[in-house]
Amino acid sequence: MNLALFIPELALVATAVIVILLDLLTEQKRLLAQVSISGLVVAGGVTVAMWGHNFPTIFNNMLAVDNFALFFKMLFLGVAFLVILSSVDYVIKFARFQGEYYALVLLATLGMMLMAATTNLIAIYIAIELTSISLYALVGFLKDAKSTEASLKYLLLGAVASAVLLYGMALIFGFTGKTNLHDIAQSIQALSPPTLFASPALILGIVLLVAGFGFKIAAVPFQMWVPDVYEGAPTPITAYLSVASKAAGFAIILRVFFSAFGQPDWLSQNWGLIFAGLAVISMTLGNIMAIPQSNIKRLLGYSSIAQAGYLMVGLAALGVSPVGDILGQSGVLFFLASYVFTNMGAFIAVIAISGKLNSDLIDDYAGMGKRAPLLALALTLCLISLIGMPPAAGFMAKFYIFSAAVQHDLLWLVVIAVLNSVISAYYYLRVVKVMWLGQAASQEKVPSSAALRLALVLSCLGVLLLGIIPGYMMRLAELAARIFIP
């Protein structure tokens, strides 16, 4: 086994430990952010260097180092980079616990990287828990009533979801006798169709897995934690949850469902339809519930539920598509990349604006177009991308996913999705309208720190680049999705 392939993960653990120790020694807390970022850069550099080589799996076939895993690792490292940049000023609120904050962000990132790469049910379960436990703690970091309650709620619901997920894994393990995804696929394919039809345990196991993963990606009806947790958590962590945690959930769904349940065709069509159903209710409920929200964090929370719905349109398309067609997969990967930049950008703008206003209310954003024109412009760009209008990334992302769905006879689903995009335009544009046309409460400028500006520029650049020249990212996504062609 080649331990060199494990360097990105090792680098993150080492950085986390260094940060904790350094926290004891230094009064210069900014140093902690710098160390964390350099750890992320090292891990990211090594990950980029590993791209395209198609290494074998390591750790006794439990950890894949394929392009798919690397694609997501780069995504998570990028998000963690932006989250830490946008936390540099926010962490002052945590007075005593800045070291722990950065360490937990790094450990959660590590958990997500492992989620995208592990190929064994046991390792998948424990990687999910590493992510979750770190996030439960991070949500409660503000230590005020809302934040603590959010953390408790997230933990209790998350633990229930992981128990359900675990039951599903247990059924699948009991049915096949295997825990490795590849072996599971082989034993499913070895069974004759009549035996498979007479075995409800497999289907029930899959349904329970969908429920467990559905919690991670915040799909309706497993979304009840979203609004309260998004509102109560520190804003950088809300951004992190809405972006990375969701992407990690999709990474693991793609890998598990493709590697283990991709064959036979009727099986993948069945779970494709499950995702189609979830997509419809997630989009519709997410968008409808977002309309009356007055708090921008709650609004973005519901919007992220709806975005998970659009993503599941992609999952449905690739469930019903025949093996070897990777338009659906690469579409989902592209959507995730664009969603990451867009939502990160939106949240960074919210951190900058709300940090100054001390308020998350949309009404207080009135007149931001004059008080902080650049921030307002960035937020507008990101909201436009969330609607899915050109020239932003969201347009191309929806285009890819919906065209994949249309090609596989899911026109009805696409029609519902497009209608939903129209509804969503209403509440996204309301924020834009308040910012540019509303009467400002004061004329005072809203300044933002250099770190925040850098993070915001990077995300907006991503949104524009992906929207105007999507070819490069699509090429990466196709390379990453290629591992699913048997």
Next chain:
Amino acid sequence: MLGLEHYLILSAILFSIGLYGVLSKRNAIIILMCIELMLNAVNITLVAFSRYVVPALLTGQVFAIFVIVVAATEAAVGLAIILAIYRGLEDIDVTKINLLKW
């Protein structure tokens, strides 16, 4: 004769009892206890599968060991939050947690 099904049904019953408790109780400590109940139920399933399906490999028992690790960490973090709430934040009532509010 004792078979796999006996253990599986027992575990299904325990899991359902745990789920009922999670959905119907308002006290956070009780909810946490019910979650432990659910995890124990899954462990029985795993160990039973291990015994009857792959008796020589022990995969299910290995899985169960990791579940126990996770259960312990979840309990530790959960109880830390509950303690914090009682320590300083009187305005949250842990006995009035409503998990299913939308």
Next chain:
Amino acid sequence: MGLVISFWILAAICILAALGVIFLRNVFRAALSLILCFLMVAGLYITLSADFLAAVQILVYVGAISVLIILAIMMTREVQRGSPSNRLQIPAFIVAILLLEVLVLTLLKTPWQIATTPPLAPTTTALATRLFGEGGFILPVEIAAVLILSAILGAIVLAREK
């Protein structure tokens, strides 16, 4: 025969204890009931010839997690507050019964591929080989170590005063 009798006794007490957790009004008694349930599960592991796991169950669940729960109950004076139910009792009951029905039907209808080989005993060495040996589960062990680190960090941050 002895195995069958012990299974039924253990299973019966286990279910009764689990019901006790949700129906006892006094939180402290509910916790004791939970401990009883944990003990019975350890007994069930022995009937499944999982001797090491039974020991782990007693050490971790009965020894550590229970103590943690009781500590929390005592420190938070939770006992007097009782164990109230929310308004969702009836829907929760229906959901639980439906889930139970689906699970039982599924579990009974599925043709499990039961192996005829006798179980390994004792399991301790074999488990160690599976966890740490060649071709084993060393990756989850490593991740579990990091998991515990993050749980420690999280618990410290959340429980300490601001």
